[in-house]
Amino acid sequence: MKDIFVKLGPNSYEIKIGWGIISQIDNQIIDLIAAFSPNPITANKVVIITDKNVAGLYAGSLANKLEKKGILVKQVSLIPGENQKNYSTLEKIYKAFFEHQMDRKCFAIAIGGGVVGDMAGFAASTFMRGIPYIQIPTTLLSQVDSSVGGKTGINHPKGKNMIGSFYQPKGVFIDTSTLITLPKEELLAGLVEVIKYGMIRSESLFHYIEKYSVDILHLNERALEYIIYSSCKIKAEIVEEDEKEGGIRAILNFGHTIGHAIEALTNYSRYRHGDAVGIGMVYAARIASKMGIADNSVAVSLETLLKSLNLDTEVNDIDPKQIIEKLYQDKKTIGGRLRFVLPVRIGEVVVTDRVSDDIIYNVLTE
Numbered sequence: 001m002k003d004i005f006v007k008l009g010p011n012s013y014e015i016k017i018g019w020g021i022i023s024q025i026d027n028q029i030i031d032l033i034a035a036f037s038p039n040p041i042t043a044n045k046v047v048i049i050t051d052k053n054v055a056g057l058y059a060g061s062l063a064n065k066l067e068k069k070g071i072l073v074k075q076v077s078l079i080p081g082e083n084q085k086n087y088s089t090l091e092k093i094y095k096a097f098f099e100h101q102m103d104r105k106c107f108a109i110a111i112g113g114g115v116v117g118d119m120a121g122f123a124a125s126t127f128m129r130g131i132p133y134i135q136i137p138t139t140l141l142s143q144v145d146s147s148v149g150g151k152t153g154i155n156h157p158k159g160k161n162m163i164g165s166f167y168q169p170k171g172v173f174i175d176t177s178t179l180i181t182l183p184k185e186e187l188l189a190g191l192v193e194v195i196k197y198g199m200i201r202s203e204s205l206f207h208y209i210e211k212y213s214v215d216i217l218h219l220n221e222r223a224l225e226y227i228i229y230s231s232c233k234i235k236a237e238i239v240e241e242d243e244k245e246g247g248i249r250a251i252l253n254f255g256h257t258i259g260h261a262i263e264a265l266t267n268y269s270r271y272r273h274g275d276a277v278g279i280g281m282v283y284a285a286r287i288a289s290k291m292g293i294a295d296n297s298v299a300v301s302l303e304t305l306l307k308s309l310n311l312d313t314e315v316n317d318i319d320p321k322q323i324i325e326k327l328y329q330d331k332k333t334i335g336g337r338l339r340f341v342l343p344v345r346i347g348e349v350v351v352t353d354r355v356s357d358d359i360i361y362n363v364l365t366e
């Protein structure tokens with residue numbers, strides 16, 4: 001098992017990563033609960049939040065284990081899917097908290113993908129002004145991204161993740177073997193975020209994926225541990241520097257500027273988030289090349305890697321003007337100016353607001 005300590009003062013926590021750890025973490029969860037509660041009598045209750053796909057696979061057996069150790073467990077299994085990330089689902093989580101008579105010392109435990117983790121985290125951050133929670137992510141995307149860093153939230157009809165909070169978990173347990181049951185497309189969508197970490201901070205991670213993509217896709221234990229550990233380490237370092245996205249944390253949005261626009265313009269139904277981010281990264285690299293910020297080989301390497309994984313690298317049937325218009329509606333626009341994260345080389349990016357609409361248009365129409 002590998003450990004990463006996320007150093008955030010009183011909000012610090014550990015990420016534990018390993019193959020098959022879910023069957024051994026009951027004692028560690030109990031230790032965490034004990035550490036955060038001076039009164040073990042009131043704290044022996046947890047609510048496990050999961051979804052109907054993950055409940056039978058992983059949540060049920062952990063619930064049983066905790067119950068055998070004297071913890072009172074209530075499980076809430078949500079309907080899977082991004083379209084469930086809304087108020088009414090949140091209400092179901094609060095209802096479970098009330099029914100289980102949770103107090104401020106009781107833990108919520110999220111087991112599932114990013115949808116479950118984001119909603120459980122938001123419910124935990126707001127219930128009684130905040131109860132502790134644990135993340136047990138089971139998709140590659142949630143293992144390398146959403147479970148670490150404390151962004152929680154739900155969607156609003158006006159936009160994705162528009163209602164939310166920064167609220168760090170008390171612990172993150174990543175069992176890489178849960179990826180065995182994850183559909184391959186979901187694995188690939190998560191792998192795009194790993195490629196993103198390589199692009200923004202680690203040339204060696206990028207080259208590792210180029211070299212060992214077959215092992216990764218075959219879920220080789222060591223390869224998974226390496227890419228997930230490296231990704232979490234990078235995310236943890238960035239979050240430690242800038243917990244609330246006032247500065248450097250923005251580099252995590254590499255590929256997301258155009259990626260988000262593409263997702264929104266196709267009603268979040270044609271592309272998985274990761275697929276859209278892959279396309280967004282390629283366009284960002286091409287913009288960097290056009291502006292003389294990066295060598296053209298950066299865009300070429302990125303495109304070659306994505307193509308070798310059968311991932312899309314461009315869109316041809318969306319009006320570029322619509323994409324540009326959408327970019328200006330992004331919540332990350334600052335003072336009406338577009339903010340782009342562009343590569344300088346593989347492993348290093350810069351944040352700039354100097355990308356002109358003309359350059360974006362050229363790159364989108366080439």
Ligand SMILES: NC(=O)c1ccc[n+]([C@@H]2O[C@H](COP(=O)([O-])OP(=O)(O)OC[C@H]3O[C@@H](n4cnc5c(N)ncnc54)[C@H](O)[C@@H]3O)[C@@H](O)[C@H]2O)c1
Binds near residue numbers: 054
């Ligand atoms: N908080 C953050 O910092 C952050 C960062 C990135 C993304 N996100 C959010 O994460 C969400 C996407 O997360 P996701 O990609 O994990 O999607 P998801 O939670 O919808 O999971 C994808 C699908 O896989 C299923 N599943 C999960 N684990 C499984 C397993 N081990 N075996 C079989 N099936 C499994 C789920 O039931 C679901 O159907 C989005 O809502 C996004 O906004 C948040």
Ligand SMILES: [Zn+2]
Binds near residue numbers: 193256273277
């Ligand atoms: Zn993302």
